[in-house]
Amino acid sequence: MAWNVVIAGGGFGGAAAARELERLLPKQSARLSLVNETNFSLYTPFLPEAASGTLEPRHVVTPLREQLTRTYLRLGRIVAHDPAAKTLQLRKKFGGTEELRYDQLLLALGSVSRTLPVPGLAEHAVGFKDLADAIYLRNHVVETLEEANATEDPVRREKLLTYVFVGGGYAGLEALAELQDFAADAMDSYPRARLHGMRWVLVEAAGRVLPEIDEQLADYALRELRGRGIDIRLNTTLEEVTADSARISTGELLPTETVVWTAGVAPQPVLRELNLPLDERGRVPVDEFLRVEGMDSVWAIGDCAAAPDPRGGTCPPTAQHAVRQGPVAARNIAAELGVGSPAPFTFKAYASFVNLGRHKAVGRIGERTFRGFPAWWLARSYHMSQIPGTARKVRAVLDWTAGLPFRRDVSEVGSIGHPKRLG
Numbered sequence: 001m002a003w004n005v006v007i008a009g010g011g012f013g014g015a016a017a018a019r020e021l022e023r024l025l026p027k028q029s030a031r032l033s034l035v036n037e038t039n040f041s042l043y044t045p046f047l048p049e050a051a052s053g054t055l056e057p058r059h060v061v062t063p064l065r066e067q068l069t070r071t072y073l074r075l076g077r078i079v080a081h082d083p084a085a086k087t088l089q090l091r092k093k094f095g096g097t098e099e100l101r102y103d104q105l106l107l108a109l110g111s112v113s114r115t116l117p118v119p120g121l122a123e124h125a126v127g128f129k130d131l132a133d134a135i136y137l138r139n140h141v142v143e144t145l146e147e148a149n150a151t152e153d154p155v156r157r158e159k160l161l162t163y164v165f166v167g168g169g170y171a172g173l174e175a176l177a178e179l180q181d182f183a184a185d186a187m188d189s190y191p192r193a194r195l196h197g198m199r200w201v202l203v204e205a206a207g208r209v210l211p212e213i214d215e216q217l218a219d220y221a222l223r224e225l226r227g228r229g230i231d232i233r234l235n236t237t238l239e240e241v242t243a244d245s246a247r248i249s250t251g252e253l254l255p256t257e258t259v260v261w262t263a264g265v266a267p268q269p270v271l272r273e274l275n276l277p278l279d280e281r282g283r284v285p286v287d288e289f290l291r292v293e294g295m296d297s298v299w300a301i302g303d304c305a306a307a308p309d310p311r312g313g314t315c316p317p318t319a320q321h322a323v324r325q326g327p328v329a330a331r332n333i334a335a336e337l338g339v340g341s342p343a344p345f346t347f348k349a350y351a352s353f354v355n356l357g358r359h360k361a362v363g364r365i366g367e368r369t370f371r372g373f374p375a376w377w378l379a380r381s382y383h384m385s386q387i388p389g390t391a392r393k394v395r396a397v398l399d400w401t402a403g404l405p406f407r408r409d410v411s412e413v414g415s416i417g418h419p420k421r422l423g
């Protein structure tokens with residue numbers, strides 16, 4: 001009899017686990033299934049570059065069918081779980097539901113943008129978490145430039161050319177830096193908008209940006225971005241958003257039609273429906289072997305798990321951790337099925353980089369810190385080594401190379417995927 005191993009989520013953690021399970025478990029002994037919302041995994045560190053058009057959006061994702069050879073890919077969402085019967089309910093992408101039976105289950109469902117009850121936030125702000133957000137933002141920025149160049153109304157032009165980002169973690173800062181860089185270059189094609197000038201504002205509730213890296217490097221990033229004219233407001237919160245303004249805690253009303261919310265992540269809300277233990281932040285608590293507390297055949301990794309960090313506390317929600325937890329969970333699942341022996345998760349993060357656009361970054365490897373061009377080069381080399389699939393590596397290099405001699409592409413392609421109705 002073949003064991004049923006089901007992996008829920010095909011991002012960094014889930015795909016890494018599936019690759020390792022394919023290697024460890026003999027074909028005849030296990031049937032591997034992976035459920036994901038899309039047929040690709042997204043390489044999020046390149047999302048800001050997809051938003052700025054430096055990389056083609058399709059080149060920051062890798063098809064799961066390219067990464068996996070014998071795992072049965074199911075497209076859809078897991079919506080329910082019965083631990084006693086060991087079944088999951090799959091809502092299939094193209095309609096209908098199906099029950100999936102498992103002997104071993106690995107949860108790798110990732111996270112969503114963490115929102116706060118700020119009036120107007122849900123209606124008027126956008127997140128920066130997936131490919132759709134990146135493509136939308138790029139097209140939106142181009143639209144604002146087009147409209148600002150065309151309008152005769154200076155008040156409207158001010159609203160169009162003011163961009164507000166909320167949250168100064170690495171995702172927010174990288175997105176802001178890349179998009180501002182893109183807009184500054186694209187401005188050459190919009191003389192009237194250029195005459196007016198743009199305003200980019202970062203609002204951060206804490207007294208510093210980039211809590212993920214040490215303070216000296218964060219200060220360098222702050223100076224670098226302020227030097228480009230980005231208005232960074234520390235110890236400031238967003239109080240209200242409307243269709244054409246953002247009110248911040250200093251009492252100022254910023255005229256804007258663009259508010260990007262990048263203030264952290266929260267675990268997938270569906271976890272609450274899955275009959276699992278959850279910690280106070282809504283994550284699934286696991287032990288050092290990544291097994292869900294109190295459940296013998298359920299495992300969890302990545303952003304959706306609260307896994308003990310060998311440095312103390314729980315692991316932060318980073319791809320670095322998810323991609324290393326995947327193979328550990330795979331090994332432990334295989335051991336549970338009689339192949340090999342279990343091992344605890346022992347990885348200690350020793351490097352982190354934040355891309356600041358314009359060939360600059362800040363980062364750390366072990367005790368050594370880097371800034372400026374060397375940091376950017378190291379970060380890019382690291383990501384190139386990590387993005388799955390040779391085809392994606394080559395395509396990314398070609399995109400960067402082709403971008404060097406040419407001006408920024410300002411075509412607004414928001415209509416992609418939305419065909420006109422006939423007649």
Ligand SMILES: Cc1cc2nc3c(=O)[nH]c(=O)nc-3n(C[C@H](O)[C@H](O)[C@H](O)COP(=O)(O)OP(=O)(O)OC[C@H]3O[C@@H](n4cnc5c(N)ncnc54)[C@H](O)[C@@H]3O)c2cc1C
Nearest residue numbers: 009011012013044045077078110302303317318319320322
């Ligand atoms: C803009 C940005 C930049 C980042 N840059 C970095 C960086 O430079 N370095 C770094 O270490 N980390 C970075 N991160 C964080 C990193 O992306 C996450 O920590 C990582 O994706 C977590 O991996 P995961 O496997 O837990 O989840 P994910 O990679 O998010 O995968 C979860 C998968 O589960 C699927 N899914 C969700 N719900 C369901 C469901 N109900 N049923 C089935 N499937 C479901 C999703 O479609 C997704 O494919 C960045 C994040 C963002 C947003």
